[in-house]
Amino acid sequence: MIELQHLTKRFATQGGTVVALNDINLTIRDGDVYGIIGMSGAGKSTLVRCINMLERPDEGNVIVNGKQMQDLRAADLRAARREITMIFQQFNLLMQRTCLRNIMFPMELAKAPGDKAEARARELLELVGLPDKADAYPAQLSGGQKQRIAIARALATDPKVLLCDEATSALDPNTTHAILQLIQKINRELGITVVIITHQMSVVEEVCNRVAILDNGTVVEEGEVQAIFSHPTSKAARRLVYPAGAPQAEVLPGHKLVRVAFGGTQTTDKPLVASLAIECGALVSIMAADTRIVNGQTLGSMLLALPDDDKAAAALEYIRNYPGITFEEVNG
Amino acid sequence: MAELFAGKEWQTFLQILPTIPFETWETVWSTVVATLLALVIGLPLGVCLVTGEQGGVRPLPRWLMALLNGLVNLLRSVPFLILMIIVIPLSRAIVGTSIGTVASIVPLVIASFPFVSRLVETSMREVDAGVIEAAQSMGATPLQIITKVMVPESMPSLVANVTIAATTIMGYGAMAGIIGGGGLGKIAINYGYYRFNVVLEFFATALLVVLVQILQTVGTKLAIKCDKRIQK
Numbered sequence: 001m002i003e004l005q006h007l008t009k010r011f012a013t014q015g016g017t018v019v020a021l022n023d024i025n026l027t028i029r030d031g032d033v034y035g036i037i038g039m040s041g042a043g044k045s046t047l048v049r050c051i052n053m054l055e056r057p058d059e060g061n062v063i064v065n066g067k068q069m070q071d072l073r074a075a076d077l078r079a080a081r082r083e084i085t086m087i088f089q090q091f092n093l094l095m096q097r098t099c100l101r102n103i104m105f106p107m108e109l110a111k112a113p114g115d116k117a118e119a120r121a122r123e124l125l126e127l128v129g130l131p132d133k134a135d136a137y138p139a140q141l142s143g144g145q146k147q148r149i150a151i152a153r154a155l156a157t158d159p160k161v162l163l164c165d166e167a168t169s170a171l172d173p174n175t176t177h178a179i180l181q182l183i184q185k186i187n188r189e190l191g192i193t194v195v196i197i198t199h200q201m202s203v204v205e206e207v208c209n210r211v212a213i214l215d216n217g218t219v220v221e222e223g224e225v226q227a228i229f230s231h232p233t234s235k236a237a238r239r240l241v242y243p244a245g246a247p248q249a250e251v252l253p254g255h256k257l258v259r260v261a262f263g264g265t266q267t268t269d270k271p272l273v274a275s276l277a278i279e280c281g282a283l284v285s286i287m288a289a290d291t292r293i294v295n296g297q298t299l300g301s302m303l304l305a306l307p308d309d310d311k312a313a314a315a316l317e318y319i320r321n322y323p324g325i326t327f328e329e330v331n332g
Numbered sequence: 333m334a335e336l337f338a339g340k341e342w343q344t345f346l347q348i349l350p351t352i353p354f355e356t357w358e359t360v361w362s363t364v365v366a367t368l369l370a371l372v373i374g375l376p377l378g379v380c381l382v383t384g385e386q387g388g389v390r391p392l393p394r395w396l397m398a399l400l401n402g403l404v405n406l407l408r409s410v411p412f413l414i415l416m417i418i419v420i421p422l423s424r425a426i427v428g429t430s431i432g433t434v435a436s437i438v439p440l441v442i443a444s445f446p447f448v449s450r451l452v453e454t455s456m457r458e459v460d461a462g463v464i465e466a467a468q469s470m471g472a473t474p475l476q477i478i479t480k481v482m483v484p485e486s487m488p489s490l491v492a493n494v495t496i497a498a499t500t501i502m503g504y505g506a507m508a509g510i511i512g513g514g515g516l517g518k519i520a521i522n523y524g525y526y527r528f529n530v531v532l533e534f535f536a537t538a539l540l541v542v543l544v545q546i547l548q549t550v551g552t553k554l555a556i557k558c559d560k561r562i563q564k
Contacts, residue, residue, distance in 0.1 A: 081470060085470065094484070095485060
């Protein structure tokens with residue numbers, strides 16, 4: 001379990017002090033694939049670097065598996081870091097070493113015997129699907145392959161936590177998908193807790209079960225991915241969930257504009273718009289809609305124009321009681 | 333032209349010619365030994381100049397960094413011709429004499445280790461900060477970062493820079509002919525400069541040029557060969 005308590009980090013710059021992280025409180029449970037998402041400059045990279053003390057927080061506690069990370073002495077911190085490994089946007093492989101020796105590197109640092117380290121490295125090459133690249137140098141690999149080697153390297157010391165710092169941001173969509181699948185496999189099969197830092201909502205959608213939205217150094221929303229996606233409440237969350245802006249439309253004369261957000265399975269077996277027409281006699285028009293599939297569930301939002309007549313109140317009541325839906329009236 | 337070959341210069345040249353292989357060898361080995369000794373001091377010093385900075389892998393006290401940088405700059409700013417003369421007592425103390433090729437190694441090393449340390453410094457700065465951070469995230473000690481990341485990752489650049497250092501040291505070594513150092517420089521100075529023997533002067537210089545060419549070609553090839561970033 002990773003607990004961040006009242007985490008604050010400031011940077012002194014020429015223009016004065018910048019608060020990169022402001023009183024962050026988060027709990028990441030064992031086995032989570034936890035997404036930390038935010039725009040550039042939101043403080044996500046600083047946050048993840050505080051977990052393994054690459055960045056020292058000015059205030060607050062970082063507790064990983066019961067250890068107060070900020071209080072560890074240098075040697076203990078180095079030992080703790082073997083259990084919290086990291087992969088990076090730019091892969092950060094040793095360019096003058098073969099893939100095999102890159103994967104052996106952390107074991108070499110821990111002074112593991114060479115033959116054992118090599119056997120383990122070959123196992124990991126197998127796990128990440130690149131057994132034939134043992135003697136290749138990183139320069140000979142594609143971006144996706146480099147990240148696979150970096151993942152294998154990160155797994156070499158049998159970590160409990162894997163930190164991914166924008167690990168897919170330099171990759172194309174197909175490769176991103178494949179790498180995320182690999183990360184998910186590692187989470188499920190090896191039981192490693194994963195923390196994913198990203199600015200891509202699609203990454204969170206695909207693999208995370210929980211998410212924290214970071215904006216200007218503070219956590220503005222935190223919770224189950226489905227819940228956040230179906231009802232983004234903060235401005236920052238809306239900006240991320242609807243990158244092109246939330247569905248909007250002009251109010252039609254004589255109509256009420258209603259935004260409904262749905263998430264979960266109940267919505268698909270009973271079509272809302274059709275049932276409104278049949279059961280309330282309200283003939284709504286869909287002004288805008290956006291749906292997406294998160295962890296196999298349909299999430300999305302719709303903007304409905306509801307004729308503002310005698311049936312409107314009943315129709316609103318019907319929507320209110322509809323399972324798995326939240327709604328709000330919008331004025332333009 | 334015919335006059336030249338019949339003249340005294342030509343006769344001296346023929347007299348001296350048999351000693352040329354020996355003097356060439358003196359130049360080669362003194363360059364190699366001085367370069368190696370300069371590396372022994374310059375490599376750790378150059379590494380310290382990078383790792384010892386505030387925010388470096390292993391920060392050193394500010395005063396110590398200022399001292400190291402000051403020392404390097406000081407030695408780099410003394411012209412070699414003058415440095416050779418200043419260190420004569422030191423050569424006597426270390427080698428027992430101030431004359432000869434062995435004695436010339438002392439000023440060569442003193443003049444070149446600060447230069448080597450600056451070259452090493454630039455090589456170390458080329459190492460990707462992300463790779464160092466990755467090593468730190470895996471629990472590497474500062475010494476492990478230096479020996480397993482910084483030096484191996486900058487090897488191509490180090491080889492190229494050591495080649496530059498070696499060619500410079502060979503040039504310095506030729507200058508050491510003035511204070512009694514052996515080698516091709518001695519021939520060029522003693523016969524060419526002091527006795528106006530143009531033939532010997534040019535011949536010795538031409539041999540030095542050939543040596544530098546060989547050194548640089550081998551160094552460049554080696555630097556490329558050991559660089560695994562280049563796809564073959």
